[in-house]
Amino acid sequence: MxxxxxxxxxxxxxxxxxxxxxxxxxxxxxxxxxxxxxxxxxxxxxxxxxxxxxxxxxxxxxxxxxxxxxxxxxxxxxxxxxxxxxxxxxxxxxxxxxxxxxxxxxxxxxxxxxxxxxxxxxxxxxxxxxxxxxxxxxxxxxxxxxxxxxxxxxxxxxxxxxxxxxxxxxxxxxxEKEQEGLLAAARERARIAHDLHDIVAHNLTIMVRLADGATAVADSDPQRSRRAVQRAADLGREAMKDMRRLLGVLHDGSPDVPGDLETLIETFRIAGLPVTVRRHGPGPRSLGLQRVVFRSVQEALTNALRYAEEPTEVLVDLDYSGDPIRITVLDDGHGAGPAPSVGSEQGLNALRERAALYGGTVEAGREASGWAVRVTLPHPTEETDD
Structure with missing residues (x-):
């Protein structure tokens, strides 16, 4: 057999x-x-x-x-x-x-x-x-x-x-296969809802921040203002492209390709977030894990952009060298005072569900040096690799 x-x-x-x-x-x-x-x-x-x-x-x-x-x-x-x-x-x-x-x-x-x-x-x-x-x-x-x-x-x-x-x-x-198909369809609907949240909420947050910054420096630094406006326009076009790609997945079942992490981080830098990146080891080959890493960094940096109080550094630590994989995003914008509201936590809940699909965990909370989001993901096996 x-x-x-x-x-x-x-x-x-x-x-x-x-x-x-x-x-x-x-x-x-x-x-x-x-x-x-x-x-x-x-x-x-x-x-x-x-x-x-x-x-x-x-x-x-x-x-x-x-x-x-x-x-x-x-x-x-x-x-x-x-x-x-x-x-x-x-x-x-x-x-x-x-x-x-x-x-x-x-x-x-x-x-x-x-x-x-x-x-x-x-x-x-x-x-x-x-x-x-x-x-x-x-x-x-x-x-x-x-x-x-x-x-x-x-x-x-x-x-x-x-x-x-x-x-x-x-x-x-x-x-059983039919039942699994129904469950898979439900999971896919949840994933699409999470992606819609990521595309709309995250990109709009950055676009609003860029627009505010461009307005603030329009008189004193017109060139910087134009760059911010141009970046906001580019980000809007990228959001529209992501929406079309997501709708295309609904129609033809094409694979969901992870976004470009470097472009994402550079966008947050342009929006005024002092992002520092550390990498240890080669990134995962699994498309599914690449998506989780991308969404983890996107969610954590969006929260830092919204709620961090004048951070001087936002550290993105990507440790691929061990098992499990560890993604840490730590900002120093929260001092000893009370933490501000973190909204509805829909983004973090969606991130926890994404990580759970691959056997991972998500922890978010205040630490001594600031606010941290920590994601752990087991290395993929033949069964979990995409």
């Missing part, structure tokens, strides 16, 4: 598939064979002048009873055994089919009970007619027949149960 995959039942052969599609034809072949093996052989043996009509009728009834062997195997076995016992004939072919049907369409326990009961009746009839001398021949001949028939029937029944279990499992897996 392959790892992670169930054993797969091989496709039925052409012969088995043909008989499965034509059950009535199969029944006709079985009944016809038993008629030839019983009544036909008797006619050839006796000749047309001296047939035993009683035995011929019993052979015919036993063969025709096999039509109901699937629905009523017990009744068919009773008819065959009664005909054999009453006429003293040798109905081996109908008896073999009857025992096979009992094992295949009922259970191994039923086949065992049928074997013991039928052999007891037929054995008693053999002793009555032939004495103990015929018992050995009877046990060998009928014993081999019944053992072979029951084993084949039990094998067919086991195979049928196995295929049924596979079909049940496939149906259960299909239901």
């Amino acid at each position: 392959l790892a992670g995959r169930p054993d797969v039942e091989p496709a039925p052969g052409a012969s088995r598939a043909f008989w499965a599609r034509h059950p009535r034809l199969g029944t006709g072949v079985v009944v016809g064979f038993c008629l030839v093996a019983g009544a036909g052989v008797d006619l050839l043996r006796w000749g047309p002048g001296q047939p035993d009509w009683w035995l011929l009728a019993a052979d015919t009834i036993a063969a025709l009873s096999l039509i109901w062997r699937r629905r009523e195997p017990w009744a068919v076995l009773a008819v065959v055994v009664a005909g054999d016992a009453l006429t003293g004939g040798v109905m081996v072919a109908p008896y073999a089919v009857a025992m096979y049907s009992l094992a295949a369409h009922r259970s191994l326990h039923s086949a065992t009970v049928g074997t013991v009961g039928s052999l007891a009746v037929l054995g008693a009839e053999t002793i009555h007619r032939s004495g103990r001398d015929g018992l050995g021949w009877f046990l060998f001949f009928y014993g081999v027949t019944v053992v072979a028939s029951v084993l084949i029937g039990a094998n067919v029944a086991a195979r049928r149960r196995y295929v049924g279990a596979l079909l049940d499992r496939a149906a259960r897996l299909a239901r």
Whole structure:
């Protein structure tokens, strides 16, 4: 069995598939064979002048009873055994089919009970007619027949149960897959809502700050004012592009590509935030983790831009060298006084949910040197890597 995959039942052969599609034809072949093996052989043996009509009728009834062997195997076995016992004939072919049907369409326990009961009746009839001398021949001949028939029937029944279990499992897996699809759709809706929050709230925050700064220095430093206005316009265009990309994901399922971290940090610097960046080790190759890192830095820097009180440094520490990955954004804009409002915390809640999808955690709060946002993310495995 392959790892992670169930054993797969091989496709039925052409012969088995043909008989499965034509059950009535199969029944006709079985009944016809038993008629030839019983009544036909008797006619050839006796000749047309001296047939035993009683035995011929019993052979015919036993063969025709096999039509109901699937629905009523017990009744068919009773008819065959009664005909054999009453006429003293040798109905081996109908008896073999009857025992096979009992094992295949009922259970191994039923086949065992049928074997013991039928052999007891037929054995008693053999002793009555032939004495103990015929018992050995009877046990060998009928014993081999019944053992072979029951084993084949039990094998067919086991195979049928196995295929049924596979079909049940496939149906259960299909239901589970459908449920997983619904859960995935719900997670995707939540992710899109988070992305909308990131695009609108974060970019508008920076654009407002840039516009305020441009207004403040419009008279004293027109060139700096123009740069701020230009950057605000560029940021607006980037936000529109992000919105179109996000709507494109909704329409065609294209992958969500992480943003450019360098451009993001430079935008906050232009907005007046003194950002310092430290990196340790190569960044993650997983697109999913890259998105989490980008959104973590974006959320933390947006909060610093909104709420930090005249920070002199905002440190972005990206430590990719260990396990877990650690992202820390620390500003020194909060002193000993009470912390200002941090809004609805929707951004931080969304960030916690993003990190949780990859087994990570998010901590945010005041520390001795200021306000810190700390994100830890396990290194990706084959199962979590995008």
